[in-house]
Amino acid sequence: MDSKLVDRICRSAPCPFRRDEPLALRTTFRIGGSAALFAEPCSAADLLKLYHIVRTEQVSYFHLGLGSNILISDDGFNGIVIKSGGELNRIEQSKTILTAGPGARLLDLTASAALCGLSGIEALSGIPGSVGGGLYMNAGAYGMEISDTLIELDILTRDNRIETLCRDDIHFGYRSAPELQDAIVLESRYRLTVGDRASVFREMRRVWKLRRAKQPLEYPSAGSVFKRPPNDFAGRLIEAVGGKGLTIGGAMVSLKHAGFIVNMGNAKASDVCALVKEIRRRVYEKFHVLLEPEIKTVGFNGDPFEIAI
Numbered sequence: 001m002d003s004k005l006v007d008r009i010c011r012s013a014p015c016p017f018r019r020d021e022p023l024a025l026r027t028t029f030r031i032g033g034s035a036a037l038f039a040e041p042c043s044a045a046d047l048l049k050l051y052h053i054v055r056t057e058q059v060s061y062f063h064l065g066l067g068s069n070i071l072i073s074d075d076g077f078n079g080i081v082i083k084s085g086g087e088l089n090r091i092e093q094s095k096t097i098l099t100a101g102p103g104a105r106l107l108d109l110t111a112s113a114a115l116c117g118l119s120g121i122e123a124l125s126g127i128p129g130s131v132g133g134g135l136y137m138n139a140g141a142y143g144m145e146i147s148d149t150l151i152e153l154d155i156l157t158r159d160n161r162i163e164t165l166c167r168d169d170i171h172f173g174y175r176s177a178p179e180l181q182d183a184i185v186l187e188s189r190y191r192l193t194v195g196d197r198a199s200v201f202r203e204m205r206r207v208w209k210l211r212r213a214k215q216p217l218e219y220p221s222a223g224s225v226f227k228r229p230p231n232d233f234a235g236r237l238i239e240a241v242g243g244k245g246l247t248i249g250g251a252m253v254s255l256k257h258a259g260f261i262v263n264m265g266n267a268k269a270s271d272v273c274a275l276v277k278e279i280r281r282r283v284y285e286k287f288h289v290l291l292e293p294e295i296k297t298v299g300f301n302g303d304p305f306e307i308a309i
Contacts, residue, residue: 059079249270
């Protein structure tokens, strides 16, 4: 970024900026370069002001949650990375309704529900992401998606207007929420049901045990690499083409679950990209199925997972 532009943004911003902020340790993959600028607004007012500046200056930006489900380029991100903090991480309860800020952890949301004796989102308890990121991807597990209990949410549109959308205003699909792709979630509200606190915690523990048994949580990863193809499973197809255990550089297809790529300690984003492309190529050549990546990429020129077919 141009130094004069950086200085101008820093002078007018409602919250402090950090320059050349390393991003690898802010992702579950533990991969990636640095952000030209990094901001952590702590209120909705600060967030609105910040986005007004970003859009007025026409600067590239990326809203970072807990860093799951993303792969950041080895070259980093030549723009502004925004991470919600302070009151944007809050969770509040009123009777059977939970209200959450975009930066709140899904784990904290499910724990808050359990402590209040509320049931309906136990299946989300093991997902390592934020509420905002979960809505953006319509995160889900074990037959349940975050949109299932959503009542409504407040968003900031690209033209800096605040709108309230009902759940039915959004065409939620499998790992998708089209109307949220160009918006910023400011707050969301969920209607749950009264349950027995001990039973809710017991179900959460069951979910955690399932995740630990089936997923390679002992290594850094971005979660499931590919969306589930129609009437099949990405892991089955990858295993069928000899992909399980396949390694490029420091990145490896998990031996525990072929749908995961893990960082064995020194993986680069380029290693992961090469491995994703090789998997997609093998599966397409054998089954004529083009696996669709689930993880989002940041800081790359073009699609780093594209293959010739």
